[in-house]
Amino acid sequence: MAGIFHSVKLNREKCKGCTTCLGCPTEAIRVRNGKAAIVPERCIDCGLCIRVCPYHAKEAQSDSLDDFKRFDFRVALPAPALYGQFNPKITVDKILAGLIKLGFDDVFEVASAAEIAAVETRRVMAEKKDSFPLISSSCPAIVRLIQLRFPGLLDQVLRVESPMEIAARIVRQEIYPGKKNLGIFFISPCPAKITAVKNPLNKPRSEVDGIIPIKDIYLPLLASLSEVDVPEKKQASSFLGISWAVSQGEGDNVGGFNIAAVDGILNAAKMFEEMENRRLRNVDFIEAMACPGGCVGGPLTVENPYIAKARIRNKALELSSVMEGAPQPFLTKVNTRWLNEDLKPRPIQKLDDNFQRAIEMMDQMEKLATGLPGLDCGACGAPSCRALAEDIVRGTARKNDCIFVLREEIRSLSINLAELGAWVPQSMKRDNEE
Amino acid sequence: MEDTVLFRKQYVISADDPLTFGEASSDIKKTLKQLGVPPDVIRRAAVSMYEAEINTIIHGGGGEGEVFIYAGRVKIVFRDQGPGIPDIEKAMQPGFSTASEKAREMGFGAGLGLPNIKKNSDEFTIESEPGKGTTVTIIVRL
Ligand SMILES: Nc1ncnc2c1ncn2[C@@H]1O[C@H](COP(=O)(O)OP(=O)(O)OP(=O)(O)O)[C@@H](O)[C@H]1O
Numbered sequence A: 001m002a003g004i005f006h007s008v009k010l011n012r013e014k015c016k017g018c019t020t021c022l023g024c025p026t027e028a029i030r031v032r033n034g035k036a037a038i039v040p041e042r043c044i045d046c047g048l049c050i051r052v053c054p055y056h057a058k059e060a061q062s063d064s065l066d067d068f069k070r071f072d073f074r075v076a077l078p079a080p081a082l083y084g085q086f087n088p089k090i091t092v093d094k095i096l097a098g099l100i101k102l103g104f105d106d107v108f109e110v111a112s113a114a115e116i117a118a119v120e121t122r123r124v125m126a127e128k129k130d131s132f133p134l135i136s137s138s139c140p141a142i143v144r145l146i147q148l149r150f151p152g153l154l155d156q157v158l159r160v161e162s163p164m165e166i167a168a169r170i171v172r173q174e175i176y177p178g179k180k181n182l183g184i185f186f187i188s189p190c191p192a193k194i195t196a197v198k199n200p201l202n203k204p205r206s207e208v209d210g211i212i213p214i215k216d217i218y219l220p221l222l223a224s225l226s227e228v229d230v231p232e233k234k235q236a237s238s239f240l241g242i243s244w245a246v247s248q249g250e251g252d253n254v255g256g257f258n259i260a261a262v263d264g265i266l267n268a269a270k271m272f273e274e275m276e277n278r279r280l281r282n283v284d285f286i287e288a289m290a291c292p293g294g295c296v297g298g299p300l301t302v303e304n305p306y307i308a309k310a311r312i313r314n315k316a317l318e319l320s321s322v323m324e325g326a327p328q329p330f331l332t333k334v335n336t337r338w339l340n341e342d343l344k345p346r347p348i349q350k351l352d353d354n355f356q357r358a359i360e361m362m363d364q365m366e367k368l369a370t371g372l373p374g375l376d377c378g379a380c381g382a383p384s385c386r387a388l389a390e391d392i393v394r395g396t397a398r399k400n401d402c403i404f405v406l407r408e409e410i411r412s413l414s415i416n417l418a419e420l421g422a423w424v425p426q427s428m429k430r431d432n433e434e
Numbered sequence B: 001m002e003d004t005v006l007f008r009k010q011y012v013i014s015a016d017d018p019l020t021f022g023e024a025s026s027d028i029k030k031t032l033k034q035l036g037v038p039p040d041v042i043r044r045a046a047v048s049m050y051e052a053e054i055n056t057i058i059h060g061g062g063g064e065g066e067v068f069i070y071a072g073r074v075k076i077v078f079r080d081q082g083p084g085i086p087d088i089e090k091a092m093q094p095g096f097s098t099a100s101e102k103a104r105e106m107g108f109g110a111g112l113g114l115p116n117i118k119k120n121s122d123e124f125t126i127e128s129e130p131g132k133g134t135t136v137t138i139i140v141r142l
């Protein structure tokens, strides 16, 4: 589909058409011709399907570890979630040194940029008291979910730039201004960040040049870590910044408000559903992250999210809870808001642009749905009986795709056949057959 | 024509299972999204409907809900055979609530539901007879 880049792709060879991935939060997946198919307009790259696929047939389209060699000067931006991937004895300094050993010329911690994002968030919170609760804009899968399924909540989305993008702006504009052939690479826990770079919602282009999944850099990094003896002191992030990798971390950073932290894309959808129904009383800020446990549970991470979370918490506790030196000088220097504040709804649920026609389709859908068994078994390739009814009125599926409807039709057909078979034409009838 | 009902849906509103509270409003919200109604109008209709649905459950002990979609408006009706509202004007005041301790435990009873419906709807009427029940009618223009 022209113009729509999204990162999650299907590996057709590995896909068995098992329907496990149909629980997609935006109903973006159908099984067609025995293989899963992703509807690109609907995919928000949350990566739930990558996580649940038993055959590892869902993959994230990313850059390879070799891609950064194209640049003369390379800077790595490690997501704080990376720190939770290794055993607790491996310090952040060591991880940063390991990245340099791998061939990067410099590193800048996204955790430090997160501390700057937190300052900005507090400022917006103070400005926009009337629109409470506000929703964090740091998880791109969440922002896209709202765009597609909860457009009525778009005005409440924060529009503070993500720590990744702030880090890239600092590197390009403040640390290495004018540097030729500078390549900035984000070490990412998720496909949503890949899409945020390749197809940004809120700006003409991202300052990030490439994305390397944590799972791809994990083994090479592990190898280079063993070559690091006593790492130089490089870590500048504090308790606040590295906590951002786990659920509640961003909320703790915002502080002083009533904060509800929700993790997991389906849990977040439920929260937004409630938020749409009714003023969520006594909540000022919603920290929503698509992944279980926060970014440590990103689909492109290696370690069990809850173990990684415990490690991050422990590492954080050893650190100071005030902003250390590094982010400080950049606080007022780089722009921390979205360059383009426009966040347009993408109402995928709409049946037709014409209201009358949409009503007719709705009517047909209701009628069709009552004729389906309501088992939501997925055998038709749609996530639920209602979704199949919708696909039928949209013209992308047929009623016989439902195995129960098909069976019923075969049954009545066979009764008809039996009746016909017993029928003897008049000319062939004999007296005793009367 | 303005007065032809284009689409109609009915719901039984049960007060027995907290997990089903608000389901009718969620369902209509989805319907309105599928019909391409603008987000702001959906928000107002959904908020009004949710508040009325919850009142039917919490105060009316359950009842029925009905939604009619016309070319230019959506009409939402909730009926119950509960205790009724003795003084409607008073009930409309922000902060007024007779919610039980149990309802308050569940997070209801701030006395903001009816004022919230008033604020979000284009027309709003309550008919009620003490001891007989309550019917709430809400209209939101599309
Ligand atoms: N269907 C109903 N049957 C009987 N009484 C009702 C009904 N709907 C509302 N009331 C009365 O009107 C009062 C105000 O209703 P309102 O919805 O504004 O507030 P609430 O339901 O008490 O609290 P909140 O809606 O903020 O949770 C209720 O406390 C109740 O006394």
Ligand code: SF4
Residues within 6 Å of the ligand: A046, A138, A139, A140, A141, A142, A189, A190, A191, A192, A193, A289, A290, A291, A294, A295, A296, A297, A298, A299
């Ligand atoms: S929670 Fe974090 S890792 Fe998961 S999609 Fe959002 S930004 Fe990516």
Ligand SMILES: [Mg+2]
Residues within 6 Å of the ligand: B051, B054, B055, B108, B109, B112, B113, B114
């Ligand atoms: Mg109420």
